Amino acid sequence: MDTLHMAVAFTQFCQKQKISHKERVHLLEKAGSLLALDPSPYEKELQALPRHYPSNWKAVSILDQEYPKRLARISRPPAILFTSGGTLAFLNAPFVIAVIGSRRPSSYGIEVTKRLAREIALHKIPIISGGARGIDALAHLAALSYGAPTAAVLGCGLDICYPPEHKALFQRIEQQGLLLTEFLPGTAPRRNHFPARNRILAGLCDAVLVTEASQSSGTLITAGYAADYSREVFAVPGSILTKHSQSCHDLIRDGACLVESIDDILNVFSSEHEDCF
Structure with missing residues (x-):
C-alpha cells in the first residue's frame, strides 16, 4: 500500500x-x-x-516536511493535500503571493493583471491562484511565461478539469508548478467547494493581490480569509464609473493597500524578505 x-x-x-x-x-x-x-x-x-x-499524483499530510508551513498554521488546515505536478517546496519560499479577481475582467483588468503579474513573475516570486477563468488564468500564464513557479488551488478532484477549457493551461502548470486540492479524486466542482478552496488559497500565501472584482465576486471571500489569517491584502483601483472595480474600492476603503505598481507591494515586504527582491 x-x-x-x-x-x-x-x-x-x-x-x-x-x-x-x-x-x-x-x-x-x-x-x-x-x-x-x-x-x-x-x-x-x-x-x-x-x-x-497517475504517476505525478501525490498525497501530502500535515505531518510531512513538505506540507506548506503557512497553511499548517491556519485555523482549519486540510489534513491531507492531493497534488499533481512537481514538488510543493516553492510554497515554502520566503514570499508567496496570490493573484485573484474577476472571472470576467474588463480590458482594464486584463491589462493591469498582465502587467503586475509579469513584474511579480520576473522577481521569481511564486504566484498562486484558483485556476479559474479570467484573472486567475492570466496570473498563472504570467508565471509560466516569465519563469516563476505557480500553483492552482482547485475546487474539485485532480482528475476533473474545471473549467474544461483550461486543460492545456493545467498541463503547463503541472510541468512548471503544481495543481493542488483537498478534494478527493472524482469530486466534481460544486458551489460550496470554492469558499473552502479559497481558505487554502489565502492560507498558502503571504499576500493577496486583487486586480479587479465586482461586489458579487467570490474574490471577497478569499480576501476575507486573508485578513483573518493576518495576510496583507492589496487591491488595484479602477474607474468609479464601472462595477468591475467595486470590490477593489471596498477593500481599499477597509484598509487594503492600494496598488499602482509592483513597487507598492515590494515596499511593504522588502525589509522582511530582502533576499526575494
Missing part, C-alpha cells in the same frame, strides 16, 4: 463518518504518519480504489 492510496481511503472514511478536519489531524498525529495508520478501519475503502493513479 502506498501513501496516495492510504490518503484517499482515509479521507473517504473521514468524510463518510463526518470526522472534522481537526480530528483528522489528531488521528494522523496519533499514528505518526499516513502509512502508520492502522489500515483495518479503511479496508472497505482501500479495496474499492483503482490499482494505479
Whole structure:
C-alpha cells in the first residue's frame, strides 16, 4: 500500500463518518504518519480504489516536511493535500503571493493583471491562484511565461478539469508548478467547494493581490480569509464609473493597500524578505 492510496481511503472514511478536519489531524498525529495508520478501519475503502493513479499524483499530510508551513498554521488546515505536478517546496519560499479577481475582467483588468503579474513573475516570486477563468488564468500564464513557479488551488478532484477549457493551461502548470486540492479524486466542482478552496488559497500565501472584482465576486471571500489569517491584502483601483472595480474600492476603503505598481507591494515586504527582491 502506498501513501496516495492510504490518503484517499482515509479521507473517504473521514468524510463518510463526518470526522472534522481537526480530528483528522489528531488521528494522523496519533499514528505518526499516513502509512502508520492502522489500515483495518479503511479496508472497505482501500479495496474499492483503482490499482494505479497517475504517476505525478501525490498525497501530502500535515505531518510531512513538505506540507506548506503557512497553511499548517491556519485555523482549519486540510489534513491531507492531493497534488499533481512537481514538488510543493516553492510554497515554502520566503514570499508567496496570490493573484485573484474577476472571472470576467474588463480590458482594464486584463491589462493591469498582465502587467503586475509579469513584474511579480520576473522577481521569481511564486504566484498562486484558483485556476479559474479570467484573472486567475492570466496570473498563472504570467508565471509560466516569465519563469516563476505557480500553483492552482482547485475546487474539485485532480482528475476533473474545471473549467474544461483550461486543460492545456493545467498541463503547463503541472510541468512548471503544481495543481493542488483537498478534494478527493472524482469530486466534481460544486458551489460550496470554492469558499473552502479559497481558505487554502489565502492560507498558502503571504499576500493577496486583487486586480479587479465586482461586489458579487467570490474574490471577497478569499480576501476575507486573508485578513483573518493576518495576510496583507492589496487591491488595484479602477474607474468609479464601472462595477468591475467595486470590490477593489471596498477593500481599499477597509484598509487594503492600494496598488499602482509592483513597487507598492515590494515596499511593504522588502525589509522582511530582502533576499526575494
